[in-house]
Amino acid sequence: MRIGTNSYTDTMIDQFNLLKSQQTKLQNEVSTGLSISAPSDDPAAMQNTLSDLSSQAAQTQYSSNISTVQSKADTIYSVLQSLQTIANRVGEIATSAGSATNSQPDLNNYASEVTSLIQQAAQLVNSKDPATGQYLFGGTNSGQQPFTVTTDANGNVTGVTYSGNSSVNQTEIASGVTVSVDVPGGNTSGSGAQGLVTDSRTGADLFNHLISLQNDLLSGDTSAISGTDTTNLQNDENNLTYQVAYNGNVQTRLATASSLATSQSDSLTSLITNASGADLATVLTQLTQAQTAYQAALQSSATIMQLSILNYLP
Amino acid sequence: MLGLLGTLNLASRSLQTQMTGVEVTGQNLANVNTTGYTRQSVEIQTSPDISTAIGPEGTGANVVAIQQVVNALLNTQIQSQQSTSGYWSAQQTALQSAQTSLGEFLNGTGSATSSTSGDNTTDTGLSGQLSGLFSAFQAVATSPTSISARQALVSQAQTLASMFNQVNSQFDAARTSLNTSLGNDVDSANQLLSGIAGLNKQISTADFSGATPNDLLDEREQDLENLSNLTNITTSTGTNGAVDVSIGGQTLVSGNQVLDTLQTYDAGGGQLLVQTATGGVNLTLTGGSMQGTIDVRDGELATMQSSINTLASTLITQVNTIQGGGYSLTGTTGANFFNGSDAATITVNAALADNPSLIQASGSATATGDNSVALQLADLASTAQAGLNNQAFGDSYDETVAGLGDSLQTANNQVTNQTAVSNMLSTQRSSVSGVNVDEEMTNLMSFQRAYEASAQLVTTLNTMLGDVLAMKTS
Numbered sequence: 001m002r003i004g005t006n007s008y009t010d011t012m013i014d015q016f017n018l019l020k021s022q023q024t025k026l027q028n029e030v031s032t033g034l035s036i037s038a039p040s041d042d043p044a045a046m047q048n049t050l051s052d053l054s055s056q057a058a059q060t061q062y063s064s065n066i067s068t069v070q071s072k073a074d075t076i077y078s079v080l081q082s083l084q085t086i087a088n089r090v091g092e093i094a095t096s097a098g099s100a101t102n103s104q105p106d107l108n109n110y111a112s113e114v115t116s117l118i119q120q121a122a123q124l125v126n127s128k129d130p131a132t133g134q135y136l137f138g139g140t141n142s143g144q145q146p147f148t149v150t151t152d153a154n155g156n157v158t159g160v161t162y163s164g165n166s167s168v169n170q171t172e173i174a175s176g177v178t179v180s181v182d183v184p185g186g187n188t189s190g191s192g193a194q195g196l197v198t199d200s201r202t203g204a205d206l207f208n209h210l211i212s213l214q215n216d217l218l219s220g221d222t223s224a225i226s227g228t229d230t231t232n233l234q235n236d237e238n239n240l241t242y243q244v245a246y247n248g249n250v251q252t253r254l255a256t257a258s259s260l261a262t263s264q265s266d267s268l269t270s271l272i273t274n275a276s277g278a279d280l281a282t283v284l285t286q287l288t289q290a291q292t293a294y295q296a297a298l299q300s301s302a303t304i305m306q307l308s309i310l311n312y313l314p
Numbered sequence: 315m316l317g318l319l320g321t322l323n324l325a326s327r328s329l330q331t332q333m334t335g336v337e338v339t340g341q342n343l344a345n346v347n348t349t350g351y352t353r354q355s356v357e358i359q360t361s362p363d364i365s366t367a368i369g370p371e372g373t374g375a376n377v378v379a380i381q382q383v384v385n386a387l388l389n390t391q392i393q394s395q396q397s398t399s400g401y402w403s404a405q406q407t408a409l410q411s412a413q414t415s416l417g418e419f420l421n422g423t424g425s426a427t428s429s430t431s432g433d434n435t436t437d438t439g440l441s442g443q444l445s446g447l448f449s450a451f452q453a454v455a456t457s458p459t460s461i462s463a464r465q466a467l468v469s470q471a472q473t474l475a476s477m478f479n480q481v482n483s484q485f486d487a488a489r490t491s492l493n494t495s496l497g498n499d500v501d502s503a504n505q506l507l508s509g510i511a512g513l514n515k516q517i518s519t520a521d522f523s524g525a526t527p528n529d530l531l532d533e534r535e536q537d538l539e540n541l542s543n544l545t546n547i548t549t550s551t552g553t554n555g556a557v558d559v560s561i562g563g564q565t566l567v568s569g570n571q572v573l574d575t576l577q578t579y580d581a582g583g584g585q586l587l588v589q590t591a592t593g594g595v596n597l598t599l600t601g602g603s604m605q606g607t608i609d610v611r612d613g614e615l616a617t618m619q620s621s622i623n624t625l626a627s628t629l630i631t632q633v634n635t636i637q638g639g640g641y642s643l644t645g646t647t648g649a650n651f652f653n654g655s656d657a658a659t660i661t662v663n664a665a666l667a668d669n670p671s672l673i674q675a676s677g678s679a680t681a682t683g684d685n686s687v688a689l690q691l692a693d694l695a696s697t698a699q700a701g702l703n704n705q706a707f708g709d710s711y712d713e714t715v716a717g718l719g720d721s722l723q724t725a726n727n728q729v730t731n732q733t734a735v736s737n738m739l740s741t742q743r744s745s746v747s748g749v750n751v752d753e754e755m756t757n758l759m760s761f762q763r764a765y766e767a768s769a770q771l772v773t774t775l776n777t778m779l780g781d782v783l784a785m786k787t788s
Contacts, residue, residue, distance in 0.1 A: 002746070002753075004749060005748065006744060039715050039718055043715075047719075049435070050711075054444070054695075065456045131457070134459050140682075140683045142459065165678075167681060167684060172693075308751060313755065
């Protein structure tokens, strides 16, 4: 075939450009570690990668949600432990004071201990979440101190009122999965989360029961102490035991969800790598090939371009 | 019998003939790098013979023509290929700039320690910002009273809104620049049309006088190919060598006359199309960069922009509906989260942005710590939207991105294919019409040798004539 002198140089330039652009693309893959960077490189892989990246961002957020509520659950747990300690001590007092051998001054001493335990308990249930500065046990009405203690002139507690609500917040810990670590201070609605100190379903009403114990001690009514008061306080203790168990369950769920979020994020990473990651070994080999081809093209062109009949004419 | 003088005359014409050969070779060599140049060849014929008693006697050779070595079919193919090539190149350019406008690229840092890497992949566009918004809603849901979480939400939403604004204005700019480039194409086409008419005039004049205007033909062929690149043309060659050109069924050049020119017109909403200037006939173009520009502007780019607007307006409506029913940390309700109605106008409500505690994340007027509204907002991430073909926000947008990628990939492939076809046709044409230096040098030597031989004939005849004259004097 007849070849025009110019068509040869044109072809050569096209080949150089092609080989150059191949090298640029491969070099880019090596430096970014990505086989695709723009949607047009591979639209389907790009779509998958974007969707996987969004899912990964969501998983990261779930992990962050989990660690936030985990620390809240820890705080709640420590309050529950302290409340249990108080409840145990009150149980001991009720048992000791319930026998008829105690004198009124002894009972009065018990009464003043109970009063201070009530104050302690009230302080505990008014605890704030150190992370947010919000009250832990006010339900969702967490900006306002949930429990208010009223005392008479002698310093005896006459009432503890609850001004929070019975709602709790849910937190998403996985797609469509929510959990609540919150415990409302009281719940007399008969539904929803079980109240910490008051719950109409279990008969728990810690503060009123403590107050009646205090009053019975003051009045020396040992039969009421060993009767109604002991039974009621048992209900309160059971309620606290339930709350500790619930907290433990939630913590277990959070730990499971946390490791699930991490492993999902890992598997998303490998999906992203499969869709858009460059296999460095392959890419580097291809780059070497492209460079060799480019060198060969340059060398052969340089040799051929010098060949002309003009070299042989006299 | 030619006789001595007749033969001398033959030798002199032979010198002229070979000289013409050298001249044409020189012209070919001079134009070896001229774009669109068609190599020329001398056509040498034996001169009419003289009848003599012993039979016809030759009278040497004459140049009867200097001809272009051309394949007309190849030229037609190249013209039509130019239209296709122009069409896809225009699409490619526009879609590439759209892809840049969208800004949806993956970033990564190559890791030398692992054989593959993907754990550090990030994306730069709306997709990442959208999932960022939903994560920020989640963070507010987890800590509903935290001002810092609310502040982070505000700044994430502001980033998203300004990215929507930016993408939209880039698309507007792309549309304007496509209209400008259509206008430029129309101007170029008009110049080429008048150029072709002018060349037609010169060619038919030369044709009338019997000459072959080779270089003018090359020039006109170049013009026709450039015009084909702009739009699909139909040509017909008249008896006098003039070429008539029609675009979209309208004859625009007839002989040496430009019957009509092109102009753009607004078909409504800034959508520029092409019509004839005098006749006012709206043209349906079928190829070339003009139609490529129109198709990509009204097709892919318009679809993209409207998808992004739908995405933005659905996001505004959904977020505002949910957030509007909630209560802020101060108990206020009813404020919008986003202002505006589409990608161009979306902004974060300034009142909320200035005071993030006014974000209405609570479902109860009396419980500031409630998070039910924030939770609903976060759930929008995975909620299918009727306005987005029952897809969630992120999925719908990712599909839009993939759609653009598909179109650009198609355009890229088409351009690659057309380049291959174009290279093949050029090589074919070059193999017929291109100048080959080696060949020309060989021709040059053969003309030179023939010239030498003819010169030798003159010398010989000179000697012979001298001999004849010497006969008388001696």
